[in-house]
Amino acid sequence: MSFQTYCDLISDDQKVKAEKTLLLTYTNSKGEAFSISPESIKLFLSFLLDNYDVVHSAWDKVPTRKDYIYQYEEKSYREIYKTASDEELKIISSTGRSQTKALTKLIAKLIGFLTESTYESPEVNTFFEESRLRLALEKWTDFVGMDSSNKKNLSNLIIKEQFKSWMINKGLSERTASSYSGAGINYCDKYINKVGVNVNSFYQLNSEQVLDALKELGRVGEWLQADKSGNSMYSAACKKLAEFLTEKYSISYTSLSKPFLLLAGISGTGKTRFVREQAKTSKQFAETYCLTSVRPDWHEPSDLLGYISRLAKDGKAEYITTDVLQFIAKAWRAIADSGLTVEVQESEDLGKRLVVAGERDELDKVLPYWLCLDEMNLAPVEQYFADYLSVLETREWRWTGDSFTYSSDALLKPVTIKEVADIDKLREALGFGSADDGKYNELWELICQYGLGIPFNLLVAGTVNMDETTHGFSRKVIDRALSFDFGAFFPNDYYDFFTPTSRNKRLxxxxxxxxxxADLANTFDADGAKTLAFLSAVNAVLKNTPFELAFRALNELLLAVASIQPKDDLALKAVWDDFMMCKVLPRIEGDTDKLTTSDGKALLLELNTVLANQLAPIWLASETDEANQRPDLYREKIVADDATDEEKILRIPCRAKAKLEWMSERLASATFTSFWP
Incomplete structure (x- = not known):
């Protein structure tokens, strides 16, 4: 951690520039900039320490001085700088008398940095004390490149300050926040060797480790007694720290525009593992992930979602559930457990539906549930997945400010549930417990009356291999999915095997x-006009061909823009580029006759011309032209934890250009082409 970072974390009106320079630049209250060398400050600190009695006497004679020398007051501090009369201190003495407070702020920050102390303001503490000055000089190094031990200590200091600010923002008093972040954690640190962790401070632990350490401290009699006599201050400080760390390091997600993914690629590229790793964002991995292997003999929706059987001895109807239906029910229970409201609402256009309602902050707490259909196209998707595809298009989100409602048609319809003789048995089979438990009684009654729909937190990902043993996809399926050429979006780089340089974003x-x-208001395409013009140009080429795009395509492209929220031209064109890869190019296949436009031109060539214009400059950006390369929306660089968002961005060439070239070359050599490898 550099001195520059230390200064940046301080909220005051002074700007300091201290990155790898021979001079420190700082501003006064008027914003005027001044410079001074670190060596001059070091000489001044040495002078103060060697002549402390003289300096203290000069300060003490000023009537307006504060009670202690480390509390800033302009006239008394001007006298301190006057005592530095040696020739080599001339610059700092002169500056100190003309820009007294600005220079004192800078020096106080540097002393605070070197002594790993919390800076507040000069009026509170300038650190102009003998002990602080001595420690600062002992630790003086090239302060833009501290050694590893100091980096750890400074990292602890930064977290401590962030923890304190977080508590104040949460409504705790400044006194309580200071006590928890300071004395509270400091006292616990004295017993750090008793809790089985190899660190010297609680500030080096994650939230789970803090809570585990707190349990261990509860077995230490001396600590426990001190905590009880101090009104649980130490345990409260640890619990607050764990809460802060959970919020600080919570996983950020990239919202998809569609909850159904096709991951296509050659065998062994990691498609199934990709889905499993996405679900591993939570300790509840066992709850949020379901792997189902598709069988070649699946030919109807009952293979996926279950069916009514009358083969029991008494001939009564019984519903045979599947692991997929049970997993869908589990995702519904997660919604109910989150505190969101599940109720029935009636609207003119949708009629009565089971609806989830709540606030945005409640929605953000609901984890995504990942259903992986492994080898999805071993059976005809249009047959066994037909019901799900139809209901998928009935999902309805409605927003009013920060409040929302969500609903969908039912997969397991109420009329089917009513046919079942033993509804309690079905309830238990789906994981809703018994009526005696009472926990899900209200939710189950609503499901019985209005059916079990697609929960909003469910994501279905099908892994796909395209070979002679599998089935292809109709445009009906492709239109309802996000199709990922897995090797293009998540490439296997052999040279990254041991030391990866990038990672997949969480979806x-x-x-x-x-x-x-309103969804586009904060994007680079605030009114959607740019996106509309892009898709219109693309669709003009596809007009009167089997690949022409309909209204759904425009809606889903605009949803992709709303989901990604691009802030500049390159990011917006990255959304368009990925839309071509996920939604448009997968539709295109055939021989030369089929791949001809309505006016007799080569479709792929015409599409190439349009995209070269619409996707400029990313269309022509080379591997080395990072300035014009597009950002990768699904991966990021692996960099230091304190890196900026810009430093995390992974820049890549245009994806659609490479795929279109590959499809064109395949058409020329084999007289037939398709998107799929």
């Missing part, structure tokens, strides 16, 4: 079903 469920201008 989550969409928050929209129908795009509106």
């Amino acid at each position: 989550s469920y969409p928050f929209w079903s129908n795009a509106s201008k």
